[in-house]
Amino acid sequence: MTSAPVEEASRSPETEVSLPGFGVLTIHTSALEHGQSRYEILGRRIRGTLVVVPSTPNGGPVIPTAVRVRFGDAQESSGSGWSAPRSDEPIVHGVRIHGYTDAINPRTVSRSDHFLTSDAVARSDSGRTRRIPDGARALTEAAVVAVVKHWHQRADRTALLRAAARSSAADHVRHEDTQIARLQGELQTVRDERAAAQRRIRQVAGLVRRRQPDVQPPVTKDARVPFIGPDGVPMGILTVREKEVGVLPGRVVYEVDGGRVRGTWTVGPDLYDYSQAIPQGISEYLSEDFAELSDVLGRRFDDGLDLAVGQPQVFQRLGVE
Numbered sequence: 001m002t003s004a005p006v007e008e009a010s011r012s013p014e015t016e017v018s019l020p021g022f023g024v025l026t027i028h029t030s031a032l033e034h035g036q037s038r039y040e041i042l043g044r045r046i047r048g049t050l051v052v053v054p055s056t057p058n059g060g061p062v063i064p065t066a067v068r069v070r071f072g073d074a075q076e077s078s079g080s081g082w083s084a085p086r087s088d089e090p091i092v093h094g095v096r097i098h099g100y101t102d103a104i105n106p107r108t109v110s111r112s113d114h115f116l117t118s119d120a121v122a123r124s125d126s127g128r129t130r131r132i133p134d135g136a137r138a139l140t141e142a143a144v145v146a147v148v149k150h151w152h153q154r155a156d157r158t159a160l161l162r163a164a165a166r167s168s169a170a171d172h173v174r175h176e177d178t179q180i181a182r183l184q185g186e187l188q189t190v191r192d193e194r195a196a197a198q199r200r201i202r203q204v205a206g207l208v209r210r211r212q213p214d215v216q217p218p219v220t221k222d223a224r225v226p227f228i229g230p231d232g233v234p235m236g237i238l239t240v241r242e243k244e245v246g247v248l249p250g251r252v253v254y255e256v257d258g259g260r261v262r263g264t265w266t267v268g269p270d271l272y273d274y275s276q277a278i279p280q281g282i283s284e285y286l287s288e289d290f291a292e293l294s295d296v297l298g299r300r301f302d303d304g305l306d307l308a309v310g311q312p313q314v315f316q317r318l319g320v321e
Helices: 134-152 157-167 169-209 288-303
Strands: 015-019 023-031 037-043 046-054 067-071 095-100 120-123 223-228 234-245 252-258 262-269 282-285
Touching: 015 134, 023 134, 037 134, 046 134, 046 157, 067 134, 095 134, 157 169
Parallel strands: none
Antiparallel strands: 015 023, 023 037, 037 046, 046 067, 067 095, 095 120, 223 234, 234 252, 252 262, 262 282
């Protein structure tokens, strides 16, 4: 059956609903724009206005399945947000209740749902907020449950939900367009990653099939290389000689002797960079005292990379002057 559009209606006749443990609550209700419903309530130690608002979060169902209850009659004005007071906010046990509830399932609502979260507070006339005291909280919870249960039985409920869906339709369209654009970007990223993985597989397969060249023995003649510090200041000349080659795959052990440093360390490909079939960087294995020296040999080692031909023996070792 098709429901008629909801227009703002006149105030309904007085209705009484039971508040278990708190007596009776008298309500007057009327339909507002955007599918909202006003409830003017009066009971023992409670009076004010609640507004039942169908919940239409981005990414949620087209027709709302949950509601939130706003305390007070006026909607937030532009730029004022949650903190602005509303007219006829409920007074419960002498405490003014401000804000709104969390989303509530009207089919199963009960006080145990804990819908009074940090968005529902006690507000003073000066604007200061605090936690709702326990007595006022219990009565507020009972009133919200009674109002939501009454709302769920409304004859115009379907029309209210459709009106809420229409009012948020433009926002939902913008959100879904944004989501589509984001997912398309993620899809392209995955496609690029798959293509890179396929390239690595082809490279590795080619290396496995190809006969590997023999590893060259250590160069016996010393090489002299400039030693330049991280600040660009020359620090002398180093004598460098190869001690071992290929004892560990792809690595060369060097002995270095100079006016300021002396030691032995290993230089080789970065075996932990799995983004490339053939290692593109180098690693040096030495103490922090040799940081500048590592930079010198690292550059010399890296200068000899020959990746264009796709050979597994990609490092031309330190040359001899």
